[in-house]
Amino acid sequence: xxxxxxRVIVLVxxxxxxxxxNIVSREQAVKILQTCYEELGVEPIRGSSLTPDLYDKDMxxxxxxxxxxxxxxxxxxxxxxxxxxxxxxKIEKIIEYIQNVSSYEELCSKDSxxxxxxxxxxxxxxxxxxxxxxxxxxxxxxxxIQLMKKIYxxxxxxxxxxxxxxxxxxxxxxxxxxxxxxxxxKIDINMTKNxxxxxxxxxxxxxxIKYIVEVTKHFxxxxxxxxxxxxxxxx
Numbered sequence: 001x002x003x004x005x006x007r008v009i010v011l012v013x014x015x016x017x018x019x020x021x022n023i024v025s026r027e028q029a030v031k032i033l034q035t036c037y038e039e040l041g042v043e044p045i046r047g048s049s050l051t052p053d054l055y056d057k058d059m060x061x062x063x064x065x066x067x068x069x070x071x072x073x074x075x076x077x078x079x080x081x082x083x084x085x086x087x088x089x090k091i092e093k094i095i096e097y098i099q100n101v102s103s104y105e106e107l108c109s110k111d112s113x114x115x116x117x118x119x120x121x122x123x124x125x126x127x128x129x130x131x132x133x134x135x136x137x138x139x140x141x142x143x144x145i146q147l148m149k150k151i152y153x154x155x156x157x158x159x160x161x162x163x164x165x166x167x168x169x170x171x172x173x174x175x176x177x178x179x180x181x182x183x184x185x186k187i188d189i190n191m192t193k194n195x196x197x198x199x200x201x202x203x204x205x206x207x208x209i210k211y212i213v214e215v216t217k218h219f220x221x222x223x224x225x226x227x228x229x230x231x232x233x234x235x
Contacts, residue, residue, distance in 0.1 A: 152202050
């Protein structure tokens with residue numbers, strides 16, 4: 001069973017418990033989510049580092065699988081959804097606004113209070129939300145890239161955060177090709193990451209080979225000998 005399939009099972013299991021136990025607290029939902037991951041021996045979506053709020057961040061995965069995959073949003077009341085997923089619902093609102101504006105100033109003119117709440121931490125969650133939609137197949141690659149470009153163009157005050165997250169996305173895309181046996185050497189990696197970076201069009205977002213390998217391990221089953229050969233002598 002591949003890692004993505006395990007993650008889907010975890011999220012479906014978590015939803016089953018949340019509905020069965022009538023959970024209405026985000027804190028309780030996060031604990032259930034963490035338990036379900038630990039029971040199946042898999043981690044949530046993440047980059048190369050393990051952050052303390054990882055399972056709270058992965059509530060985005062739970063929300064997305066519940067809404068787009070299971071249709072649970074049609075069964076639970078709006079009040080309960082807002083208690084469990086206040087951050088994710090806010091993120092959806094931000095994404096909707098961004099798609100319909102051409103600048104940061106225009107975004108702020110539409111909703112000044114929402115604009116005041118947008119910082120680097122929240123933008124990182126917005127990007128994670130979009131990546132999660134892409135990762136689980138609810139949006140295609142072309143649309144995902146289009147949204148990334150739009151976010152980069154609109155949220156100029158947070159462009160460093162967007163650039164860092166783009167490095168993660170490029171690392172994931174390269175890792176996917178490694179897992180599909182399309183990449184076998186460091187030269188292949190360098191050529192591929194440059195080509196993918198051109199697709200996104202966000203400058204200075206090239207990940208190192210070491211970072212690519214670290215990200216790849218969290219998404220795909222890669223032989224250890226290949227990992228070792230790609231990591232050796234690289235920064």
